[in-house]
Amino acid sequence: MPDTLQKPLALSLGDPAGIGSEVTFKALRDLGPEPPVWLFGDRGYAEKGAELAYVPFDLPVFSSARSAAAAGATRAMIGISAEATPLEFGVVRADYGRVSLASIDAAIDAVSAGHCSALVTAPIHKRAVKLAGSEHPGHTEILATKAGLKTYGLDYAMMFDSPTLCVALLSVHLSLTNAIKAITAEKVADLAGLASKHYRRLHGSVPRVAIAGVNPHAGEDRAFGDDEIEIERGVALARERGVDAIGPFAPDTVFVSASRGRYDLVVAMYHDQGLIPVKALHFEDSVNVTIGLPYLRCSVDHGTAFDIAGRGVADARPMRYAIEWAAKHALKFKS
Structure with missing residues (x-):
């Protein structure tokens, strides 16, 4: 202490x-x-x-x-x-x-x-x-x-910190249908930047930011949806802004990689996508942080x-x- x-x-x-x-x-x-x-x-x-x-x-x-x-x-x-x-x-x-x-x-x-x-x-x-x-x-x-x-994801956001997972949410209190509709390249890049900045402030290092996809296997080259097109644009925009971002990754494996130390921070596309792994692994030792x-x-x-x-x-x-x-x-x- x-x-x-x-x-x-x-x-x-x-x-x-x-x-x-x-x-x-x-x-x-x-x-x-x-x-x-x-x-x-x-x-x-x-x-x-x-x-x-x-x-x-x-x-x-x-x-x-x-x-x-x-x-x-x-x-x-x-x-x-x-x-x-x-x-x-x-x-x-x-x-x-x-x-x-x-x-x-x-x-x-x-x-x-x-x-x-x-x-x-x-x-x-x-x-x-x-x-x-x-x-x-x-x-x-x-x-x-x-x-x-004023603006969620740009000015402030919800981020969860724990011993092995740090996760920022692209949207919070939206239905799943509306959360997917709300995904834009600008929002992905904005949140990646905001979360990266506050991760550095909390932990003193520049994070490796993994961006989650939204469809099974992150769309599998558009076989299971094309929402990842917008996410890919967001990753590219975040990198142009100096964020060490990569993705989008299959949602079912990106949290495994992050929890094992490959990435420092994950940007999740919607509420439960990010919260399920955090609560499953760290229910007793995680915190909800309002960044911004x-x-x-x-x-x-x-x-x-x-x-x-x-x-x-x-x-x-x-x-x-x-x-x-x-x-x-x-x-x-x-x-």
């Missing part, structure tokens, strides 16, 4: 009806006193998470990040008042969505103001935040909008897990990894 992280991580606790608070308190219990972390959420809901983790809720609670900073707090909670209803696990409610959104906003503000070094987010429920009035389907879009970033933001943000690579919420059985290893990962890389984003 880095001993030079002077400012705490900001950690938003996500949807109260999910496992966010539980896995956070379990992770902090297992990590010990380092790194410094401030939690953002409703105190009452957080106390239930501590109970499920079998740890006392002994964090000092502040009304703002500024007051926590003035007190020199290392482990603390910034209480969010959102007039929330009593907690019922596994239930979608607008109230819980409002708490989620308020927690995210407060955590972003703390990082933007320089009180915190990076942002870690626990899962939110997309329908709950929609009921609460958000027009955005998830964290990525919420964070990008607040940062003034003016600060470092990562999250666990799982959802609210309503099916087990409130039972005390949630696995905290993904959250522990996310906290450790953020602490390791936060200083690379110091302005």
Whole structure:
């Protein structure tokens, strides 16, 4: 664990009806006193998470990040008042969505103001935040909008980092039909460039970027579709821009090659193409990173897990990894 992280991580606790608070308190219990972390959420809901983790809720609670900073707090909670209803696990409610959104906003503000070094987010429920009035389907879009970033793939994107796989997604919340229609050479080149830039920032080396195809065997010389024509143009354009890109490769083998060290970064053509290998190989030790933001943000690579919420059985290893990962890389984003 880095001993030079002077400012705490900001950690938003996500949807109260999910496992966010539980896995956070379990992770902090297992990590010990380092790194410094401030939690953002409703105190009452957080106390239930501590109970499920079998740890006392002994964090000092502040009304703002500024007051926590003035007190020199290392482990603390910034209480969010959102007039929330009593907690019922596994239930979608607008109230819980409002708490989620308020927690995210407060955590972003703390990082933007320089009180915190990076942002870690626990899962939110997309329908709950929609009921609460958000027009955005998830964290990525919420964070990008607040940062003034406009175009996915050019200004910001979703990237997953793990010990053996780093994967950037060409599209996120689109149906498979629309995701394939959305593939263009410009988008492929833009994302390859953006992801390569942020890989260098995180890992300190120029990545070898493998571009995945979309059809079986990457089309097999057009025998199984011609979508790869556009992808090939994107690879060529990325190389013209100085990106060490190659492809397109058959989707079923490119992740094998990357996981064995042949490539450092894979650009996947759609959401599940990239997420299936990451989750299959690294469910407990991968993070979702929003690249393009003016600060470092990562999250666990799982959802609210309503099916087990409130039972005390949630696995905290993904959250522990996310906290450790953020602490390791936060200083690379110091302005």
